[in-house]
Structures are given as structure tokens and as C-alpha cells.
Amino acid sequence: MAENPVDTRFELQRDRVLKAAAHCFNEKGFSGTSLKDVAALLGLTDAALYYYVKNKEELVYLCYLRAADVGREAMQQAVNEELNGFATIKRYLELHIGLMVGDHGPVAILSEIPSLKPRHREEVLRLSRQHSRRFEEILERGIADGSICDCDVRMTGNAIMGSLNWIPKWFHGDAKTAARLQREFPDILCRGLVAERAEQ
Amino acid sequence: MAENPVDTRFELQRDRVLKAAAHCFNEKGFSGTSLKDVAALLGLTDAALYYYVKNKEELVYLCYLRAADVGREAMQQAVNEELNGFATIKRYLELHIGLMVGDHGPVAILSEIPSLKPRHREEVLRLSRQHSRRFEEILERGIADGSICDCDVRMTGNAIMGSLNWIPKWFHGDAKTAARLQREFPDILCRGLVAERAEQ
DNA sequence: GCATTATTTTAATCGGCATTAAAATTTATT
DNA sequence: AATAAATTTTAATGCCGATTAAAATAATGC
Numbered sequence: 001m002a003e004n005p006v007d008t009r010f011e012l013q014r015d016r017v018l019k020a021a022a023h024c025f026n027e028k029g030f031s032g033t034s035l036k037d038v039a040a041l042l043g044l045t046d047a048a049l050y051y052y053v054k055n056k057e058e059l060v061y062l063c064y065l066r067a068a069d070v071g072r073e074a075m076q077q078a079v080n081e082e083l084n085g086f087a088t089i090k091r092y093l094e095l096h097i098g099l100m101v102g103d104h105g106p107v108a109i110l111s112e113i114p115s116l117k118p119r120h121r122e123e124v125l126r127l128s129r130q131h132s133r134r135f136e137e138i139l140e141r142g143i144a145d146g147s148i149c150d151c152d153v154r155m156t157g158n159a160i161m162g163s164l165n166w167i168p169k170w171f172h173g174d175a176k177t178a179a180r181l182q183r184e185f186p187d188i189l190c191r192g193l194v195a196e197r198a199e200q
Numbered sequence: 201m202a203e204n205p206v207d208t209r210f211e212l213q214r215d216r217v218l219k220a221a222a223h224c225f226n227e228k229g230f231s232g233t234s235l236k237d238v239a240a241l242l243g244l245t246d247a248a249l250y251y252y253v254k255n256k257e258e259l260v261y262l263c264y265l266r267a268a269d270v271g272r273e274a275m276q277q278a279v280n281e282e283l284n285g286f287a288t289i290k291r292y293l294e295l296h297i298g299l300m301v302g303d304h305g306p307v308a309i310l311s312e313i314p315s316l317k318p319r320h321r322e323e324v325l326r327l328s329r330q331h332s333r334r335f336e337e338i339l340e341r342g343i344a345d346g347s348i349c350d351c352d353v354r355m356t357g358n359a360i361m362g363s364l365n366w367i368p369k370w371f372h373g374d375a376k377t378a379a380r381l382q383r384e385f386p387d388i389l390c391r392g393l394v395a396e397r398a399e400q
Numbered sequence: 401g402c403a404t405t406a407t408t409t410t411a412a413t414c415g416g417c418a419t420t421a422a423a424a425t426t427t428a429t430t
Numbered sequence: 431a432a433t434a435a436a437t438t439t440t441a442a443t444g445c446c447g448a449t450t451a452a453a454a455t456a457a458t459g460c
Contacts (some may be wrong), residue, residue: 046448
């Protein structure tokens with residue numbers, strides 16, 4: 001995602017706005033954060049936000065797009081490394097977690113999709129489904145190349161993505177856990193995928 | 201959870217209210233559901249809800265308590281069966297998922313804890329931590345009795361509970377998936393825990 | 401320095417939704 | 431049937447927070 005050199009000033013501020021919003025949503029909950037809260041975090045006035053977004057609905061929408069971007073980015077990068085299925089999954093998890101807890105800043109994982117306007121909702125859901133499908137494809141590839149045990153890719157995908165998406169609920173930015181998270185969590189999440197397993 | 205034979209009428213209606221609220225929160229998002237929505241689902245008027253709850257904040261609080269109850273119930277039952285660590289975890293997952301997708305009705309997993317009033321927030325967080333701790337204790341027991349591989353119980357707990365809590369985000373009540381969910385998901389979630397594993 | 405554009409603020413407006421009080425209706429008790 | 435208690439509705443009220451328009455300030459190009 002090398003960014004267009006054009007528009008940088010505006011785009012950069014807008015991105016700070018989204019980051020601040022995501023942070024608030026994570027920390028104070030959605031209904032608990034007013035635009036004033038978000039603005040305050042940037043040393044601005046609530047009205048100033050309207051220079052960057054059309055309204056609150058769009059703000060939420062853009063937060064979701066940003067979250068989708070982070071996920072897509074991580075997956076693309078992992079796929080590019082051309083590893084086997086299992087290793088690709090693990091690498092993707094490392095990268096995605098890294099972006100989530102790292103400098104890419106807070107990514108809103110909130111439950112407000114239903115209150116988006118139809119056009120935006122469809123788009124967000126489309127991206128979400130696309131991401132899931134790609135994840136499942138990697139699982140299938142892993143099963144084919146023998147690196148991943150035979151499993152229901154839909155369910156398994158939901159399981160792993162669930163753990164991943166839940167992270168913001170319990171991780172709140174301490175550097176200590178961030179490091180361990182990035183180091184150990186991917187392994188935990190894909191342990192259940194290893195091809196050669198003892199029977200239970 | 202045998203319920204007090206006293207108060208049944210009132211308590212039963214109140215429980216229907218909570219169920220309806222949880223359903224709305226899951227389907228329409230929190231900010232997207234007004235008390236009128238919840239009431240409509242019961243064929244009531246918004247004002248009527250105030251006969252059962254003091255205000256919206258309390259409604260949310262009670263939804264959380266109800267969710268906590270479901271989890272605690274499932275865990276207690278699993279523990280009572282006196283299996284080894286691994287089997288207890290798996291049994292707990294079966295039971296909890298069964299309650300989540302079954303007749304116990306929708307359980308709100310929402311992100312509005314921060315907007316609860318302090319006293320209620322503390323209480324909900326206390327219950328949540330308690331549940332996590334008990335889960336981790338079972339993991340530890342499993343490691344001790346050799347049924348679970350050596351792992352970081354904190355992280356592993358977060359991983360599994362994340363998958364579990366995420367279910368309402370993608371499961372929307374079709375009986376078909378409900379059955380498969382209950383049957384196959386527990387195994388998927390605890391596959392990574394088996395003691396004798398091949399090295400990756 | 402001047403004019404134009406970008407950014408933020410001040411100061412209102414506006415509507416939706418939670419909340420309440422009192423009235424109406426339904427249910428229970430004897 | 432009569433009275434009391436429980437449950438729900440009608441009809442306001444009030445407030446918070448999103449939104450807007452116009453003014454003010456800051457940045458930029460010439």
C-alpha cells in the first residue's frame with residue numbers, strides 16, 4: 001500500500017482521524033464515543049471532523065475499510081512468500097497480528113455493521129467474505145500439499161479468524177504483551193492444523 | 201439453575217425481554233437497536249420495558265449477566281463430569297455452544313461494557329475474569345494429567361474463548377449450521393491442545 | 401504583501417430516543 | 431362482583447449528540 005504522493009496532507013490527517021476513532025471505539029465502545037471524544041483525541045473540535053468525513057456513518061465505514069486493508073495487506077504479503085499452505089497461514093497470522101498491535105495502530109473490530117447504510121454494509125460484507133474465502137483457499141491448498149490436516153475449511157476458518165478478531169477485546173496496548181502476542185499467538189492458532197497428528 | 205418457583209411470571213417475562221434484547225443487539229448492532237425495536241419483538245410498547253428494567257443501561261447489564269450465566273453453567277456441568285483436562289475442555293465447549301445456538305436463545309456478545317456504569321462494569325468484568333481463570337485452571341489440570349500439551353494457558357485460553365465468543369458474529373440461527381456447529385466446532389477448537397503432537 | 405485555498409471554530413439547529421407520569425386495561429383474590 | 435394488584439399504553443418531556451452554516455484563522459502560491 002504505497003500511498004499516492006498526491007493528497008498526502010489531507011489523506012494523512014484523515015488517517016489520523018480514523019485511527020483515533022478506532023481507538024475510541026475499542027476503548028469506550030461505540031455508543032460510548034461521541035465525535036467530540038474522537039476530536040478531543042486529536043486536539044480538534046467535533047465539527048472539524050466533518051472536513052474529513054461526511055458523517056459518523058461514513059467514519060465507521062472507513063474504519064471498517066481500514067481494518068479490511070490491514071487484513072488484506074497481511075494476507076497478500078504472506079502469499080507472496082510462496083510457502084506451503086500451513087506456513088502461509090502462520091505467516092499471515094504473524095503479519096496480521098503485527099499490524100494490529102503495532103504501529104499501524106488500533107483497528108476497530110466493532111459490531112456496527114448492521115447500522116451502516118446498505119451500500120456501505122454490502123461493501124464491508126463483501127470484503128469480509130472475500131477475506132474469508134481467501135483464507136479458506138489457503139487452507140485448501142495446505143490440505144492438498146499435505147501440510148494441513150484434513151478439516152472443514154469453513155469452520156476452521158471461522159475458528160481462527162474468531163480468535164484473531166477477538167484480540168482487541170483483551171489486548172490493550174501494553175508493549176510487553178504485544179511482543180509475546182506476535183511471537184506466540186500465531187503458533188497457538190494454527191497448532192490444530194498440523195498434518196501429522198496423534199489421534200485423540 | 202433451577203429457578204425459584206416464586207416470581208415466575210415476572211421473571212419469565214423479564215427473561216423474554218433480555219432474550220429479545222440480545223437478539224436485537226446481535227442482529228442490528230447496539231446503536232442500531234432502540235428500546236422500541238426490542239419491545240416490538242415482544243408485541244409491546246417501549247415504555248412497557250421499564251416495568252422490567254430500570255433503564256437501557258440495566259438492560260445491557262442484565263444481558264451480560266445472562267451471557268455469563270450461560271458460560272458458567274456450561275463449565276460447571278462439564279467439570280462435574282470429572283473427566284481429564286482435555287475432555288473437560290471439549291465437553292465444556294460442546295455444552296456452551298449448545299446453549300448459545302440452542303433453546304437458550306441468543307446471547308449478546310457486544311462491545312458495550314465500557315458504557316456500563318462503574319458498578320455494573322466492574323461486576324461484568326469480574327465475572328468474565330473469573331470465567332477465564334477457571335478455564336485456565338482446567339487447562340493447567342490437563343497439562344498436569346498429561347492430556348494437554350504444554351502451553352501458555354493465558355494465551356491459549358484467550359485464543360479458544362475468542363473463537364467461541366465470535367460465533368454470534370457469523371452464525372445466524374439456521375438449524376443446519378447449528379447442528380454442525382455443535383458437533384464439529386468443539387473438536388476444531390481443541391485440536392491444538394492434544395498432548396502427543398508431531399513437531400512442526 | 402495579496403489573493404486564494406485549506407483548515408478549524410463558533411454558534412445554532414434539529415431529531416431521535418430514552419425516560420417519566422398518569423391513565424387505562426388486564427389479571428388475580430376473596 | 432368488587433377490590434386490589436399487576437401490566438401495558440398514551441402522551442409528554444428533555445437531553446444529548448450529530449449535523450450545518452457562516453465566520454475566523456492558518457497555510458500556500460504568486
